[in-house]
Amino acid sequence: MTREQVIASEDADVDSELQFGGQLQLVFHARLDGHYGSITYILENNQLRAATYSFRNDEKRQVYSYMKDFLTNTYGKPAFQEDAIVGWRLERSEVALAYLPDKFCYAAFWEKAYFARMNNLSATGDNSSFLKEK
Numbered sequence: 001m002t003r004e005q006v007i008a009s010e011d012a013d014v015d016s017e018l019q020f021g022g023q024l025q026l027v028f029h030a031r032l033d034g035h036y037g038s039i040t041y042i043l044e045n046n047q048l049r050a051a052t053y054s055f056r057n058d059e060k061r062q063v064y065s066y067m068k069d070f071l072t073n074t075y076g077k078p079a080f081q082e083d084a085i086v087g088w089r090l091e092r093s094e095v096a097l098a099y100l101p102d103k104f105c106y107a108a109f110w111e112k113a114y115f116a117r118m119n120n121l122s123a124t125g126d127n128s129s130f131l132k133e134k
Helices: 003-009 062-075 112-118
Strands: 016-020 023-032 035-044 047-055 085-089 093-100 104-111
Touching: 003 023, 003 035, 023 047, 023 062, 035 062, 047 112, 062 085, 062 093, 062 104, 093 112, 104 112
Parallel strands: none
Antiparallel strands: 016 023, 023 035, 035 047, 047 104, 085 093, 093 104
């Protein structure tokens, strides 16, 4: 997706836009079932490379449960799952959903080649994955 496509995909205006090191960060306010959070998109060369969703005060894991169900329906069975973290390995990207001890729900999406380049890893093979099989 391009910057314009990302903006068009959201129901809200851009909350902040920041250029840094050849990348563009777009932040939007988010609301999910009465919970407030933010969505951050990272673009490089006007192409979406990564995104995060974060929600504070998810006391009863409502956002986490909703997102886990949504991601499972969208991407299928997770490749990795524990009590507080779930991950999907897709052909070109990976997704992680975590419920943190401070009742913070956090989801991250990244393009594998972008993640590998940013972390000086090979784009193929076991080390390209942030999530490791147990």
